[in-house]
Amino acid sequence: MRSDGERSMRIIVQKFGGTSVSSPAHRDRAAERVVQAVHNGYSVVVVVSAMGRSGDPYATDTLLGIARDACPETTTRELDLMMSCGEIVSAVVFAGTLRATGVDALAMTGGQAGLVTDEGFSCARIIRMDVEPVRRQLEAGRVVVVAGFQGRSESGEVTTLGRGGSDTTACALGAALGAEIVEIYTDVEGVYTADPRLVPDARTIAVVGYDELAQMAHLGAKVIHPQAVEIAMAGAVPLRVRSTFSDGPGTLITGPTAEGRRWPDAGTTGGRVITAVTHLADVTLIRVGVPEGGDDLAVGVGAEDPELRVFETIAAAGISVDLINVSPTVKSFIVAANEALRAKACLEKAGCATELRPNCAKVSVVGSGMRGVPGVMAQVVRALRGVGAHILQTSDSHVTISCLIPMECLERAVRALHEQFGLSARMTTHGGGSA
Numbered sequence: 502m503r504s505d506g507e508r509s510m511r512i513i514v515q516k517f518g519g520t521s522v523s524s525p526a527h528r529d530r531a532a533e534r535v536v537q538a539v540h541n542g543y544s545v546v547v548v549v550s551a552m553g554r555s556g557d558p559y560a561t562d563t564l565l566g567i568a569r570d571a572c573p574e575t576t577t578r579e580l581d582l583m584m585s586c587g588e589i590v591s592a593v594v595f596a597g598t599l600r601a602t603g604v605d606a607l608a609m610t611g612g613q614a615g616l617v618t619d620e621g622f623s624c625a626r627i628i629r630m631d632v633e634p635v636r637r638q639l640e641a642g643r644v645v646v647v648a649g650f651q652g653r654s655e656s657g658e659v660t661t662l663g664r665g666g667s668d669t670t671a672c673a674l675g676a677a678l679g680a681e682i683v684e685i686y687t688d689v690e691g692v693y694t695a696d697p698r699l700v701p702d703a704r705t706i707a708v709v710g711y712d713e714l715a716q717m718a719h720l721g722a723k724v725i726h727p728q729a730v731e732i733a734m735a736g737a738v739p740l741r742v743r744s745t746f747s748d749g750p751g752t753l754i755t756g757p758t759a760e761g762r763r764w765p766d767a768g769t770t771g772g773r774v775i776t777a778v779t780h781l782a783d784v785t786l787i788r789v790g791v792p793e794g795g796d797d798l799a800v801g802v803g804a805e806d807p808e809l810r811v812f813e814t815i816a817a818a819g820i821s822v823d824l825i826n827v828s829p830t831v832k833s834f835i836v837a838a839n840e841a842l843r844a845k846a847c848l849e850k851a852g853c854a855t856e857l858r859p860n861c862a863k864v865s866v867v868g869s870g871m872r873g874v875p876g877v878m879a880q881v882v883r884a885l886r887g888v889g890a891h892i893l894q895t896s897d898s899h900v901t902i903s904c905l906i907p908m909e910c911l912e913r914a915v916r917a918l919h920e921q922f923g924l925s926a927r928m929t930t931h932g933g934g935s936a
């Protein structure tokens with residue numbers, strides 16, 4: 502039962518990424534955002550990532566390195582325990598930063614804040630949110646600073662939600678608490694038409710739909726975790742991605758407006774065909790030969806269903822596959838580069854002749870507006886041809902087209918696609934408005 506106090510609370514969740522909390526100066530800037538929200542009458546839940554990037558003492562990659570140096574065979578359970586420390590350190594430090602500015606703040610681990618997960622260590626899924634402890638602190642007038650990226654299982658194990666998972670913590674808390682908005686503060690101005698580190702003339706997108714952003718995130722746009730977008734969408738919580746270091750409006754992520762509901766994308770695509778170009782680097786193409794009229798690959802599989810054997814072997818090894826292409830003679834798919842040798846060993850042990858093509862990258866165009874529009878693939882091929890990027894494999898959905906290309910072509914391919922679809926020239930300006 503909710504109290505009157507809580508019913509009248511206007512809750513906002515503000516998430517600060519690793520760079521945003523990496524130094525005292527950056528934390529002060531982040532704290533200004535929190536103070537402003539408190540002054541605006543919000544009850545504030547802050548979610549923090551570990552401080553800094555690889556090499557910084559408590560950054561996630563640094564902690565992983567320490568654990569692996571001690572023992573390369575460390576279990577995922579213990580790696581989760583180790584990684585969770587980064588966010589806990591950050592939450593305690595940031596709560597201290599807030600208290601130093603006169604804001605009553607309290608730090609909590611993800612488990613204390615009510616994120617209950619399964620025991621899929623390193624990529625646990627949230628199964629329940631028990632947010633009463635957070636609510637009680639908000640009702641008492643405190644800002645709650647939650648360690649992102651982590652939860653606890655029913656049996657009390659510490660888990661992590663997958664790299665970049667602090668976004669997921671923020672959206673899960675936002676949805677469970679009925680927040681007015683979740684703000685994702687990061688080191689760029691918002692969601693761009695391509696990774697601004699790769700494409701200097703990429704533009705920020707003013708408004709984008711949950712669906713499109715979830716596709717972008719799945720296809721490599723690192724700015725937000727895909728699960729975070731999906732949770733926000735399921736909870737119908739508006740999201741805003743914006744910079745900790747500037748006052749720009751960033752990108753609003755939302756669903757169709759009441760007016761746009763009849764035409765699901767009308768509220769968010771603004772008439773564009775392609776919204777963004779994304780990329781995933783460092784993947785390996787695996788081709789497994791299967792007999793039937795003599796494919797060029799040697800064949801080792803038996804007479805029983807060879808297709809099943811290939812995919813069951815990979816599944817049993819717990820390796821995730823993507824860009825799957827099945828023909829009568831060849832089964833091919835991609836895996837993360839660091840899983841390729843293990844995949845090959847498992848497949849060969851199962852009697853499947855396996856060929857690796859390392860150093861590949863996946864480039865994708867994403868756009869709800871491409872549904873039913875002819876000629877999009879022709880433009881993709883033209884752009885990639887123009888920069889000598891040989892297409893090794895493709896996949897598509899009604900709102901995405903992905904092409905596997907050699908890694909060395911990645912930068913010029915992303916830029917060429919961005920140019921081909923006119924994303925450099927045009928700022929997507931409609932919609933917007935801050936919380």
Ligand code: ADP
Binds near residue numbers: 519691693694722
């Ligand atoms: P944080 O630590 O704040 O969570 P991340 O490094 O996880 O930050 O995500 C922000 C980074 O995402 C940016 O610095 C940018 O290089 C990268 N990025 C990739 N694709 C995009 C995109 N389409 N829009 C914005 N940023 C992107």
Ligand code: ASP
Binds near residue numbers: 518649664667
């Ligand atoms: N610190 C974690 C990572 O580097 C989680 C996050 O930053 O969102 O992946």
Ligand code: MG
Binds near residue numbers: 518725726
């Ligand atoms: Mg991130």
